[in-house]
Amino acid sequence: MELKMTLPLPHGGRLVDRVVTNPRAGKKMAASADAVYDIKPTLYNGMPVRNVYREIMSICYGFFSPCEGSMTKAELERILKERRLLSNWVFPYPMLFDISEEDLKKLKVQEGDRLLLRLKGQPFAVLDIEEIYQIDPKDLATRTFGTPQANPEVVKVAFDNKHPGYNIYSSYNRCVLAGKYTIVNEPKMRSPFDRFWYPPAKARAEFQRRGWNTVIAHQTRNVPHVGHEALMRNAAYIGDIKPCDGIIVNAIVGAKRIGDYPDETIVEAHEMVNIAGYVKPSRHLVTILLWDMRYGNPLESLLHAVARQNMGVSFHMWGRDHAALGPYYDTYAAQILWENGVPSFGFDKPPYAVDYGLLMRPQNMAEFWYCPKCTEVTYSENCNHDKERQRFSGSFIRSLLAEGVFPPAVIMRPEVYKTVVKWWKILGYPFNNKKYLAERENELEIDLADMKL
Amino acid sequence: MNYLAVLLDAKRLADIQGTALEKKVTDMFGGAIKALIMEMPEEQTKKVLSAFPAARLDARFFLEEVPIAVKRAIFEEIKRAKSIEPKVIDAVMARADQLKEAVKKESEYLPVPEID
Numbered sequence: 001m002e003l004k005m006t007l008p009l010p011h012g013g014r015l016v017d018r019v020v021t022n023p024r025a026g027k028k029m030a031a032s033a034d035a036v037y038d039i040k041p042t043l044y045n046g047m048p049v050r051n052v053y054r055e056i057m058s059i060c061y062g063f064f065s066p067c068e069g070s071m072t073k074a075e076l077e078r079i080l081k082e083r084r085l086l087s088n089w090v091f092p093y094p095m096l097f098d099i100s101e102e103d104l105k106k107l108k109v110q111e112g113d114r115l116l117l118r119l120k121g122q123p124f125a126v127l128d129i130e131e132i133y134q135i136d137p138k139d140l141a142t143r144t145f146g147t148p149q150a151n152p153e154v155v156k157v158a159f160d161n162k163h164p165g166y167n168i169y170s171s172y173n174r175c176v177l178a179g180k181y182t183i184v185n186e187p188k189m190r191s192p193f194d195r196f197w198y199p200p201a202k203a204r205a206e207f208q209r210r211g212w213n214t215v216i217a218h219q220t221r222n223v224p225h226v227g228h229e230a231l232m233r234n235a236a237y238i239g240d241i242k243p244c245d246g247i248i249v250n251a252i253v254g255a256k257r258i259g260d261y262p263d264e265t266i267v268e269a270h271e272m273v274n275i276a277g278y279v280k281p282s283r284h285l286v287t288i289l290l291w292d293m294r295y296g297n298p299l300e301s302l303l304h305a306v307a308r309q310n311m312g313v314s315f316h317m318w319g320r321d322h323a324a325l326g327p328y329y330d331t332y333a334a335q336i337l338w339e340n341g342v343p344s345f346g347f348d349k350p351p352y353a354v355d356y357g358l359l360m361r362p363q364n365m366a367e368f369w370y371c372p373k374c375t376e377v378t379y380s381e382n383c384n385h386d387k388e389r390q391r392f393s394g395s396f397i398r399s400l401l402a403e404g405v406f407p408p409a410v411i412m413r414p415e416v417y418k419t420v421v422k423w424w425k426i427l428g429y430p431f432n433n434k435k436y437l438a439e440r441e442n443e444l445e446i447d448l449a450d451m452k453l
Numbered sequence: 454m455n456y457l458a459v460l461l462d463a464k465r466l467a468d469i470q471g472t473a474l475e476k477k478v479t480d481m482f483g484g485a486i487k488a489l490i491m492e493m494p495e496e497q498t499k500k501v502l503s504a505f506p507a508a509r510l511d512a513r514f515f516l517e518e519v520p521i522a523v524k525r526a527i528f529e530e531i532k533r534a535k536s537i538e539p540k541v542i543d544a545v546m547a548r549a550d551q552l553k554e555a556v557k558k559e560s561e562y563l564p565v566p567e568i569d
Contacts, residue, residue: 372483390482393511
């Protein structure tokens with residue numbers, strides 16, 4: 001009986017690597033394009049809610065292996081019906097390169113052509129067009145997330161324009177160019193994101209360098225409070241013959257909602273947990289994933305599992321309201337998926353038990369709260385002091401910060417709070433506001449070298 | 454029933470010292486935070502959420518992320534009425550239009566706290 005574990009294989013068996021690192025080769029590929037298109041953000045009510053460049057980055061650097069590009073019509077249909085790629089591997093979301101009919105007419109491209117995609121005025125990637133087809137964005141949005149009628153196991157309320165993920169898909173352009181992406185101008189990650197950039201191949205190399213064979217992932221879009229820290233530490237007691245060697249925090253970096261914390265604050269606040277020694281730096285690594293959150297709870301958990309398995313992660317903690325927003329999904333939808341499956345989404349068994357599924361062991365966690373009687377942060381399945389307990393609330397903590405209250409150490413580590421204040425000073429505001437979101441959309445997370453064609 | 458926590462710093466605690474409100478102060482997180490917890494009927498909650506869309510109801514059924522200007526106004530009304538009854542919120546909502554102006558400025562600027 002073998003109990004010791006090693007890092008899991010990538011999803012699909014091999015890591016996608018579609019980044020040309022030789023500048024001469026990249027330039028040659030860029031110059032061979034039939035047309036040029038400047039990438040535009042997806043807008044909802046005039047605000048950027050998605051930039052397809054993040055999908056291109058995550059695909060080409062292997063986070064979304066085995067997906068290699070914008071999906072064909074047949075693959076899109078299979079995703080929406082069964083959450084499988086045409087190669088049968090589990091995959092939750094449509095990945096599409098959408099453009100307006102007007103732009104398509106101007107480009108005059110057809111199947112078999114190569115389209116050069118420019119970003120920030122520079123060549124960035126090419127798309128080798130296999131198919132051009134049309135979508136109905138509202139239908140795409142509805143079918144992506146499911147409906148109470150079609151997916152009654154987990155969808156409780158019909159999706160509408162109060163849901164940011166629904167707004168992303170319903171704002172897509174009607175024309176889709178399907179085909180593989182290749183990055184031809186290797187990007188340079190901007191500070192402070194550069195030190196958290198661990199594409200799958202680099203993450204695996206780093207895990208091996210650290211001697212990690214078992215790694216658990218913590219999903220975040222938030223500044224950590226003490227409850228998050230307790231969740232991380234305790235979930236990591238799972239492992240093989242000993243607790244997990246490593247804990248990775250994988251922060252989602254991309255377009256977010258007004259009122260959320262800025263990405264810069266999030267990544268550095270998590271890093272501060274290890275710098276200040278609350279979890280040893282040798283056991284804790286903060287990383288990022290470029291992705292505009294869809295807030296798709298069980299479906300988002302699948303995407304997280306794909307990206308993190310590709311990074312070499314074997315375990316994933318799933319909590320209440322995972323990557324969720326509003327009343328649309330069951331509070332425990334992600335845990336339902338990972339415990340029993342959701343047949344209407346194509347999972348008669350959990351994603352780790354189906355053919356072509358994930359090699360990811362779920363760690364479904366209940367809640368951590370502060371108990372004044374226990375005088376510590378306790379697990380809800382241990383502490384029986386229902387009257388005394390105090391639940392952590394991200395909204396409550398944001399209210400504290402906005403009122404200028406230094407949060408007590410039982411809620412937020414002082415070093416973490418000081419990181420929030422550091423970015424508050426730099427950005428002029430503690431949370432995302434219109435100004436910040438517009439500036440971020442201009443700067444994005446990468447810079448590209450000047451490439452003259 | 455929903456709730457709204459009005460945080461009490463040293464100045465606010467001094468403001469209610471000696472009044473009946475003192476007995477209503479609740480310890481949160483083992484006494485690390487002191488607050489007045491108001492009960493918020495459903496109808497009033499809806500009114501606040503509709504007037505101030507940044508506010509949200511969290512998993513504890515607490516109304517949070519209520520703009521600072523509104524929170525300040527709530528405390529002023531509490532102090533005036535010496536009460537945490539729903540009429541306090543009615544008084545604040547009567548000033549909603551005026552508060553919206555202050556809230557607008559708040560979405561662009563919040564003073565950075567002075568810390569070491």
